[in-house]
Amino acid sequence: MTGSNPLGSIAIVGGGISGVVLAIALLDRGLSVNVYEQASRFGEIGAGVAFNPAAARAMKICSQKIHTAFEKVVTKNQGEDKQSIWFDWVDGHNDTEVGKEQYAFSIGNESGANAVHRAHFLDELVKHVPDGTTHFGKHLDTIEELEDGKLKLKFHDGSDATADAVVGCDGIKSKVRAWMMGADHPCTPPVYTHKYAYRGLIPMEKARKELGDDLAQNSKMHMGQDGHVLTFPVNKGATMNVVAFKVDSGQWPSDTKLTLPSEKSHVLKDFRDFGATVHKIIDMLEPNLDCWAIYDLGDHPMPHYNKGRVVVVGDAGHATSPHHGAGAGMCIEDAAVMAELLNDPRVAETGHNGLAAAFQAYSDQRLERTQWLVQSSRRSGDLYEWRAEGVGRDFKKIEEECRERDEKLWNGQVKEYIKEAQTLLGKSLKQ
Numbered sequence: 546m547t548g549s550n551p552l553g554s555i556a557i558v559g560g561g562i563s564g565v566v567l568a569i570a571l572l573d574r575g576l577s578v579n580v581y582e583q584a585s586r587f588g589e590i591g592a593g594v595a596f597n598p599a600a601a602r603a604m605k606i607c608s609q610k611i612h613t614a615f616e617k618v619v620t621k622n623q624g625e626d627k628q629s630i631w632f633d634w635v636d637g638h639n640d641t642e643v644g645k646e647q648y649a650f651s652i653g654n655e656s657g658a659n660a661v662h663r664a665h666f667l668d669e670l671v672k673h674v675p676d677g678t679t680h681f682g683k684h685l686d687t688i689e690e691l692e693d694g695k696l697k698l699k700f701h702d703g704s705d706a707t708a709d710a711v712v713g714c715d716g717i718k719s720k721v722r723a724w725m726m727g728a729d730h731p732c733t734p735p736v737y738t739h740k741y742a743y744r745g746l747i748p749m750e751k752a753r754k755e756l757g758d759d760l761a762q763n764s765k766m767h768m769g770q771d772g773h774v775l776t777f778p779v780n781k782g783a784t785m786n787v788v789a790f791k792v793d794s795g796q797w798p799s800d801t802k803l804t805l806p807s808e809k810s811h812v813l814k815d816f817r818d819f820g821a822t823v824h825k826i827i828d829m830l831e832p833n834l835d836c837w838a839i840y841d842l843g844d845h846p847m848p849h850y851n852k853g854r855v856v857v858v859g860d861a862g863h864a865t866s867p868h869h870g871a872g873a874g875m876c877i878e879d880a881a882v883m884a885e886l887l888n889d890p891r892v893a894e895t896g897h898n899g900l901a902a903a904f905q906a907y908s909d910q911r912l913e914r915t916q917w918l919v920q921s922s923r924r925s926g927d928l929y930e931w932r933a934e935g936v937g938r939d940f941k942k943i944e945e946e947c948r949e950r951d952e953k954l955w956n957g958q959v960k961e962y963i964k965e966a967q968t969l970l971g972k973s974l975k976q
Contacts, residue, residue: 551893552576552900553709556698558685558721560587562663563859563876564714565670568678570607570884579706580674581683581698583715587671588664593779593786596659597631599957600874603881606959611877614669618661620778623762629653630764631951634929634943637767637774640820644757646767650944654955658764660786662779663873680706685720688855694897696854710854710900712883714876717803717840719861725852731845737797738866738923740839743789743812745830749778752785755825761785766929767826768943769819773929774826787826788867790839791815792930797838807836841866843919850911851904854897858883863915868926871954875918878959883907885963891974899974906969910962921950 555571557564560582571578596604596615604612622630631654636647671679684701688711691697695707713721717735726733752761762785764777771792779786789812799805812827812834842864850862859876866872886892886907892899924933928947931938936946 551896552887553896554579554707555887556581556696556706556708556711558698558711558713559715559861560584560679560681561714561716562667562670562873563880565667565674566604566607566611566877567712567714567858567880567883569611569670569673570880571887572675572678573608573610574884574888576887578678579708580679581685581700581706582679582681583684585681587667587679593660593777593788594663594666594873595777595870596661596874596877597871597955598654598656599955599959600871600877601656601659603874603877603959606881606963607877607884608673610673611670614666614673615659615661617669618665620660620781622658622764623778623782624759627657627763629655629657631658632764632766632775632777634766634768634940634947636769636940637819637823638769640822643755643821643825644760646820646822649768649940652944652948652951654951658777660764660777660779665780685715688721688724690853709897710904711856713855713857713861714859716860717842717864719857721855722847722857722861725855725857726847732842732847735840735842735864736844738839738841738843738926739793740790740866740926741793741797742791742837742839742867743787743807743830743834744837745787745834746779747785747787747826747829749783749785751829755829756822760822767819767823768929768931768938769816769823770931770938772816772819773926774816774819774823776826787830789816789827790868790926790930792932799838803838803840804835805838806833808833811836839866840864841919841923843923846916846919850908851901854900854904856883856904856907862911863919865919866922866926868929869918869922869951869954871918871922874954875915878957878962879907879911879915881959882911882962882966886966886970889967889970891970895974902970902973905973906966909969910966914957914962918954921953925950
C-alpha cells in the first residue's frame with residue numbers, strides 16, 4: 546500500500562502470521578507498507594499453534610483487529626475445571642490400559658490453553674490487509690542500496706521494488722537474514738535439532754469415543770523416553786490436534802525439505818515402547834501423514850537483528866523449536882515493539898537515520914529474550930523426554946523447571962519492552 550508518509554515506504558518480506566500481523570500494526574499507525582510473499586496466495590502450513598498471555602497482550606498493542614481475529618478462532622480446553630490449565634503432564638510410557646496414565650502435574654496461567662488453527666487465524670487476519678498491499682509470487686533474491694539511499698529488492702521472477710526500509714518476516718529459511726549476514730555465516734542456515742514430529746488431526750467425536758472427554762478435549766503432554774506426544778483441541782473443539790515428537794540420533798534425510806511424507810506405521814514403530822493411551826492416539830491417525838523436521842537457530846544465534854535499514858522479525862531472526870508453544874507468540878511481541886518504534890515521532894523526524902536507529906533499538910531490546918526462548922525451548926523438549934541432565938524422569942524436578950521457564954515467558958510485559966526500546970532509540974539518536 547503505497548502513499549506519502551514521513552517514514553517513506555516499508556517493505557515486509559513474507560506474508561505468514563508475523564508478516565501480516567506487522568503489516569496490520571503498521572497500517573493502523575498510518576504507515577506505508579507493501580508485503581512481498583513468495584507463494585501465490587496467503588496460506589499457512591501446520592495445524593495447531595498456541596498463544597500465551599504475553600502474546601495476547603502484544604496482539605492488543607499491535608491492533609485490536611488482531612486480537613479480535615484471534616478471539617474468533619481460539620479454542621480453549623473444554624472442561625470447566627480446565628479453563629486455566631495450559632497442559633496436564635502425564636506419564637505416557639507405562640499405562641497398560643487406555644486412559645490410565647499416571648498423572649504427573651498441571652501448569653496453568655491466567656488464560657489457560659489458547660490454541661488456534663494456523664490457517665484459520667491467518668484467514669481472519671488477512672481480512673484486515675487492504676487489496677494492493679500484498680504482492681504474491683515474489684521470491685526475494687537480493688537487496689541493493691541505491692545512490693539515493695533507497696533499498697531495491699530484486700525478486701526471482703525478474704521484477705524489483707524499492708523501499709526506504711526492509712523487514713524480513715520470511716521465516717526460518719530467511720533470505721533477508723542470508724543477505725544481512727552472508728551466505729557463509731554460521732547463523733544463516735537453520736540447524737537440525739535431532740528431533741522430528743508427526744502431526745495429525747482427529748475428529749473430536751472419534752477422540753472422545755476412544756479416549757474419554759478429558760483426554761480428548763483438554764491439552765495433554767504425554768511424556769516418555771526420547772519422545773513425547775501432545776494433544777489439544779482446535780477448531781472450536783471439533784478437532785483434536787496431535788503432535789508426536791521423537792529424538793533422532795541421525796541426520797534429516799533431505800537438504801531442501803523440512804517436511805516429508807510418512808505413514809502411521811512409522812509412528813507406531815517410533816512409539817512402540819509407549820503405553821496404551823499413546824498407542825490409541827496413534828491408531829486414530831490417518832494412514833498417511835507428514836513428518837516435520839524440527840530445526841531452529843540455536844547453534845549459532847544471530848549477533849544482531851538489523852543491518853542499517855534492513856531488519857529481521859520473528860522466525861527470520863530467532864526461529865525456535867515448538868516445545869514452549871511460544872514461537873508464534875514471540876513473533877507478535879516483536880511486531881508490537883517494532884510498530885511502536887516506527888510510530889515514534891523521532892523516527893519520522895530523522896528520516897533514514899531514524900529508521901536505522903529504530904531497527905538498532907529493536908535489535909538491542911529483543912535479542913536477549915528471543916534467543917533465551919530458543920535455548921529454553923530445546924531444554925523443555927528434553928525435560929518432556931526425560932533427557933534433561935540432572936532431572937531425568939523426576940516429575941517434581943520436571944514440574945519445577947517447566948513452571949519457572951513457562952512463567953518467564955507468560956509474565957513478559959510487552960509495554961515495558963516497548964519503553965526500553967524507546968529509551969534505546971533516544972540514546973541512538975542522542976535525544
